Amino acid sequence: MREGMFRNPSGCAISGIFSRSGKRFSGKCIIDSIATMRDRSNGLGGGFAAYGIYPEYKEYYAFHIFYDSKSAKKDCEKFLEEHFDIINLSKIPTQKVPEITDEPLIWRYFVAPLPTKLADSQMDEREFVVKCVFRINTAIDGAYVFSSGKNMGVFKAVGFPEDVGRFYRLEEYEGYCFTAHGRYPTNTPGWWGGAHPFALLDYSVVHNGEISSYDANRRAIEMYGYKCTLQTDTEVITYIIDYLHRKKGLKLEEICLVIAAPFWTTIENKPEEERQELEYLRSAFASQLITGPFSIIVGFEGGMMALNDRLKLRSMVVAEKDDMFYVASEEAAIRIIQNDLDKVWSPKGGEGVIVTLEKGRI
Amino acid sequence: MKRVYVNEKWCLGCHLCEYYCAFASTNETDMAKALKDKKINPRIRIESNEGINFAVSCRHCEEPLCVKGCITGALSKNDGIITIDRNRCISCYTCILCCPYGAVSPSEDGAVQKCELCIKTNVGTPQCVKGCPNGAIVYEERGE
Amino acid sequence: MAINYVYPEYEIVRNYDRCINCRVCERQCANEAHKYLSDYNKMTSDDSKCVNCHRCVALCPTRALKIVKSNHTFRENANWNGKSINEIYKQAESGGVLLSSMGNPENYPVYFDKILLNASQVTNPSIDPLREPMETRVFLGAKPDRIERDENGRLKNNMPPQLKLSMPVMFSAMSYGSISYNAHESLARAAAEMGILYNTGEGGLHEDFYKYGQNTIVQVASGRFGVHKKYLDSGAAIEIKMGQGAKPGIGGHLPGTKVGEDISKTRMIPEGTDAISPAPHHDIYSIEDLRQLVYSLKEATAYKKPIIVKIAAVHNVAAIASGIARSGADIIAIDGFRGGTGAAPTRIRDHVGLPIELALASVDKRLRDEGIRNNVSIVVAGSIRSSADIVKAVALGADCVYIGTAALLALGCHLCRSCQTGKCNWGIATQRADLVKRLNPDIGYKRLVNLLTAWKHEIKEMMGGMGINSIESLKGNRLMLRGVGLNEKELEILGIKHAGE
């Protein structure tokens, strides 16, 4: 069974590391971090998002694509050539690991939209890229774009996350931010595309939880041209964040106030101006409110955001050491890589923690 | 203190208060058994005329003329409630002569009768109020 | 005298062992079904006058009365049942259209009863409303399509006018005239106490009730009764009534006998004249005409109030709704074929329209497919009977529901469906002073408040079970629903899976 053919509730482990100064570091430590939470996963999915790993190609969209077959690869590359200028293409380097099996063809493309096509589409560049990704994922059977941002990449597979990390040789990448996900699905999906993180453009989401508002959120977001093909929370959350941030122009702080909105009783006690703003956000974007348990780490170009649901029904701890910032489902997953911390705390439900590069971007 | 108040706006003239009053004074548990084939002589009475209806029962006056006028001392006021000692009353009807509401009436057994807020019945609370289907009779504290 | 073919439908059964001749049944029956025979010192009854409203049964202090359906029958016939035969007798006698009241009583499927709700187990926690906040507040109205910021980057409040409700329920339109002054007062006071809205219906608004304006929806119907500037200004929202679930395509008719001094003043028509609402609005023969009325009402009220357009659920309801969503209306109210009425031609009531569940599902889907769901809120009506119906309606995609019949039941209505006679023994659907006073608003409004309070608790319990702590997350959340005993097509229209899937 493939992801997308059914709802697949999961328990999970998540972890994230971020360097405010933009100092790049190896992916090894994120593997160590997620590995300590092995019993929060069950070997049916793991993955990573890494930011700042393609400095030499940072002006180009990096597509990571799974292919089930050569023919799928052929169709997809044909489509890519029609819409993009392909600067570089290669297999994503992996190493054999006994725990990881049934691997698909895994390819990486650095691309830029063809100016003529882009002009014809009358869309802005990022929207054009999104549409193309949706086209491939829905129209080209056996091809699935699982990463499409600039200067970042997603690496995921079916297996325990640490095995997945070694499979992708993650320790060989250097970036300023890594997030990781270990999955505990209640069903048994065989498909790599269903593993997390889920990403669109440079937004990537790792998520632990099962949201009760799923179908309300899905049916609302699908009004705006998104297709929830995987039926996963992570997918719909990613789309909501993309919609609110990229399309509606809400700030990340405001997005927290929408998807994990404060309760009316809290809002009522705020000063008038703030009260009005909160009431506005809640009622204007009511269908983007997410209820039920979740803790998420959102990666994006130049930053990272950690957020819990409004009742904090999932564990999540954050910590700081000098310019480094850490998030994880469990404190142990932070201590294993940095035991000497300046500050450790557990954000309140609905209290988003956002970190960005001091210089804005690399 | 708690008093019975009547609001004619809501009185339907259904006379249920009279039956619940009569029922209460029998101390029976089943109204059918208590009142079957009986002509009731309630302490609360409905006045009806051209669509206007209202119930009248003892107001338990601050300055009770019936008590002051009673020649035997059978009528007395305790804790705001005017009660009658039926075995001292000799039915001279001086109270009927005095009561400005017509709320004291003769009864079969040689003593007069009046509303005593059901305090002498088994139920203990005014049953006319309980029996009123439309809130036209209420028993409440209004802070004099 | 002509033969009377119609045998009484009910029998009044009196237990003479318990009857104490208190005569309350006689005094309380406006149909004069009970009579006291003084020379026999016995009560007697005339079954043919009984409408089975239970007033006497409820007030009999010794429980000596019951009303039973007569078991008098015609010869068995699966095709020609007693009802059909009696209707023919009646029409052969009267030569008139059959009239009835309240909602469609016929045996069509009730989809709400074939839908089941979900609850959380293990993978995510259910939420206990007694311990955690559980939010039922809803805002009705169009939502902004883009955000705007001021020079300091603060969000501007560009929100169109909204209705704020403490829970997704409102009292549906019932005109002053079709129901009594005391019924209206009860509804208005209950709405005010619960933080919801009630609806004037097409009969205008009695001056005494202007003070409840913030909780009032003022209706503009084809008869335009009682519509004037002050009326429009007095409400929190304006509803254009295009149709009614109980009688799609039919106007209204309030007999002159019900048009007393107060009503005539409120409706702005002469005392004693019939109040007839035309079937269509004669200034609305098409969707663009509707748009003009919507905007003229907005102009008249300075764009400060949401405009509701109420339609009956008919076959192409989705397309109609989509048109309305583009007409400038802020809220669409859809009334299913089980909706109540003070009087409707029986054939129309029983044979025209759609079940609200299907209408709602298809409208919600259509508006989403067209990306205009946020242009409007959807309010559904037409037999919402319980908090479970509400939860299911919201999960199917409604923002809010209207309750009419349920509210009247709370006020004492026993669904005898004789409103058209004007002799409502419960003081609801009548204008006879002696009957109207039987509904004491102090009691009536409290009963309404009790009902809604109870429903609110139940809604929270069901939401909590699903792990949802805010009603927004239930809206359109069809994954929380499963069908039982529904065929593929029905499931497809409802947009839900079958139980077990």
Place this chain on the structure above:
Amino acid sequence: MKYVIIGNSTAAIGAVEAIRKNDKEGKIVILSKENHHVYSRPLISYLLLGKTTEEKMKYRKDSFYTENKCELKLNKTAERIDVENKQVILDDGSYESYDKLLIATGSSPFVPPIRGLDKVKNKYTFTTLDDAKALESVLNENSRVLIVGAGLIGLKCAEGISKKKVKITCVDLSSRVLSSILDDESSEIVKKHLENNNISFYLEHQITELDEDIAVLDDNTKIPFDVLVLAVGVRPNVSLIKDIGGKTNRGIIIDERCRTSIPDIYAAGDCCESIDISSEEAKVMALLPNAYMQGECAGMNMSGVDFVFDKAIPMNAIGFFGLHIITAGTYSGDVYFESDGKNYKKLFYSNNKLNGFILVGNVEKAGIYTSLIREKTPLDTLDFELICKIPGLMAFSKETRAEKLGGVRK
């Protein structure tokens, strides 16, 4: 503060209960020439009739004096009042000093000067418990009783002793029974009723001469008797005040605060006369309710609370052998009348006010009429036609009803 009350009947009790509302400590002394716990005088006829007992006749319960901290001195007759020293001198030579004094001495039966009265051995009056007991003691089956006076006292006495299977004859100078409270027709109804109960009357006659056991009337009719009861009326006991130069008329004259003309001396009850507001005339209204309310009024003022009682009217509730009579006010002005031969109703009204009424038989809700007189209710403020037929609150305005029944303040 020391209060002295002369008399131990209704007015005295009213005074005590009023004083104790305002003054819980002050000393109260009650002087009674009788030897009984306070009892209700009107009940003496019921005692003979067996409808009550000496125990039940007590007007207040046994603990009354102790609960109200009263010193009751029985068998003490007040001889005179020493105004200078504020003392009451008693028949035993002792005296009682007072700060405030209440005269509640009531009235005494009037004994008419009839020739040969002294020859009569068994002659009685009928106002006190002792009278009643004495009378009862001499009665036996088929003793013949002659009652002089067909007024309230005489007829009540007649009813009282009727049970003893005695032969009762009643003589009165007046042409009617109960002439002071009934008009001709109603009086006739009552007379018939009494005759049906074996009481025979000689009306418009008087006794010219008496012998030991025979009375001779002015028409020479001779009436043999065994017991003679004198019930021609009572006289207020005014001497105590009269002797010290206080204003008196038939009764002691008091103002609406029950003050006599002498400082710190008050009077209440049958011994005084006050304004009948239904006729605006000063009258002796020897009625128990008035006695109580005057006593109460006196008591309030004696204990320093200004209090006015200006609502006195003549009124009577009386019954004989199950026939009830209620009357009040004065019988002047226009008349509303209805009668079915058994029940009798007559209302008297003028200048927009009800002056008085007579009810015989059906007396239900009579108090509504009484209140119209007492409150001088303007008749044009109510549905007079209705209230004449049916006494009730229906005749009043909606607002009045809301006030009376709904507790709505004006």
